[in-house]
Amino acid sequence: MKPTRSDRSALAAFMAPALIIMLVFFVIPVIYVVVVSVLKWNGISTATFTDIQNFAKLFKDKAFVRSVTNNVIWALVAGFIQVPLAMVMAIILSRKPAGWKFFRTVYFFPQVISGIALATLWRAIYNADTGLLNGLLRSIGLGDLARDWLGTVDTAFPAVLIYWVFYVGYYMVIMMADITTIDSSYYEAATIDGASDFQQAIYITIPLIKRTSLLTCVTLASVLGLRQFEQVYMLTNGGPANRTSTMVLYMYKKLQDTNYGMASASAVILIIVGVIFIVCIRALFNIGNDEVRAQKKMRRAVK
């Protein structure tokens, strides 16, 4: 049934607020960023058109290339290590073992602490001189392993990334909420058929949350991975030797230099990387193909 004219008016009226907000707070700023990305502008003097020079400079800058690489690694780790970890925790806790409420709270707790506070805490832990980690290593006779975790080329980025990976509470809670909506009869039937807990998780839980909360969490985690800033800013400010720099931090530094052209160019690249990631995630989860298949199926059925 085709929507009537009055249906269309109602739809338009409902969509208008969101569209206006989207236009004002997203579309226009993005267009503005794209325009500034081809300008040489220090925020005070008159801007001059520079063609694609800002982009050329970006890709010649090792710090920017390193930032993009770090962000891609971060997003991949977020999507394919952090979220699966969260999923495992969600599956385990949704079976409601003893103390599950306590553990759910414990795992979720870091989410209510600001990223800045956590970064400050971990900065103290990693401190080469007085840090807990080196102290622990020394106390158990592994003093040779003690080092300047945030000041060594090989360890700085893993050190920044690794603690954050274990903060799985946010995604865990989302997936737990989804798992609780799965009809218990599936599990009862599987139990009667002799399926183990592991098999139930693999063949019932994961397939049923794959298109919903799992996809949401992978998308969210990857996008947040691409947007990383405060953690790196607080822990290392991108150092040592730009080894831990990220795109947003790079952009921030260009803004500090009042180099608005290059800052905007790096923002454009960030948007493109983000779009590529989302397309890849959708492809991975077969979202587009399924929708196309479903539409074709529906058309055939109508005919």
Add this chain to the structure above:
Amino acid sequence: MKKLIALLLAMVMVFALAACGQQTAPAGEQPAAEQPAAEQPAGEIVINFPSIWVGTDSKAEYMGKLIEAFNEENAGAIKVVVEEQTDYQAYRDKIRTTITTGSAPDICILDTTFDIKAYAESGKFMDLTPYLEAGWGDTFTDGAFDAWSVDGKVSILPFESAVFTPIYNTEILAAAGWDHFPATYDEFFQMAEDVKAAGYNVMGQMAGDNAWSSMLWYSLIVEAIGGKDVYANGLSDPAFVEAAKVLKEMYNYTFDGAVSATAGDVNGHFIARDTAIYLNGPWWIANFYKEDNAVDGKLLADVCEVAVNPGYGEGKGVGGLVTTVQGFLAAAKQDDPAKEAAVVKFLQYVTDPAHVSELALSSGAMFFVKYTPSPDTNVISQKVTEVANSAEFTILHVNGAFPTAFSTEFPAAVSALVLGEVDEQGFVDMLQTAIDNAA
């Protein structure tokens, strides 16, 4: 009917959203200048002053009193409203953004991380030249405006100055067998070996955060090698590569973890008295007299002496001093002549020599104002002033001598240098590339 209700609901949402744009913000979130509007007497001029001289800043206490006194003296006519910002970087970001967006505050504090010349040329700030020429300019030190005026016009006032000279712990040097501070960098590294052998760190270095301490040491070494004209040819002067070698060597004599260290680590080590030499601006001097930093009843000041930058082999820098403008005062261009006069009145009040003398006494900071130092000025401040007065020439700290991109890139460059990712020339090249990219 349902559609009509739906339509009405949608319209309500649109109007509600539109109303959000005009909704009054909660009191705590209002710009400070707007807060007193309700109680503002008719005709009172409100001056908005986002300030970093608040909280634990050494100038906070006296500046607070000064502003309070000004407001009392001008009650009903002028009111200075301070927007407190205690985070330096956040303050810079905010001011930079407000200026770029054309909403510069009535008065703000800038430092050399801003491109002062470009700001002065922008026409966004009040031209203070007529007021300075009318006599106010005589209160400032000779040549204070030379480097910052554009076409003979002054719109950004250099206010707080700083000199950078090493201060050392006499007890640590004595423990290492030294009764004097080295006069040359060759001697400096001999002393460094002895201090290290005695179980102490020689100096605090940091490549984390903004690499402030390392940047200061780099400035001193550059000055010692290159002399007063070292900036004439930009970074192409060989002194910059040579200075990088010395700076890298210094990292052998600092505490563990200096590559990721911040100013807190550097300060902490010196206060803990496990580090022999400290380098920072005069604003830090007040900490030498804090009871909190005393050990066995001895203040830090009791065991410290002020030194001069050592000379460097055949270097040209003997007798030189590294300085900077730590704080500029800038006022946004005003359309209202009455408000312009009020802003100038406040600036004149703050830069009044009597007030600056008190401010210097309470904070330990130095200023581009001709003032008579208080007889109560502490010994370390007096000695730093003596060093400053006896300098044959001065050069700017590197962060003031080069565009902001230099300072932004410095932490990455120095950590790359220390970790062997680049050699000395590569270090200078990193800094040059950053400057070129921003140009």
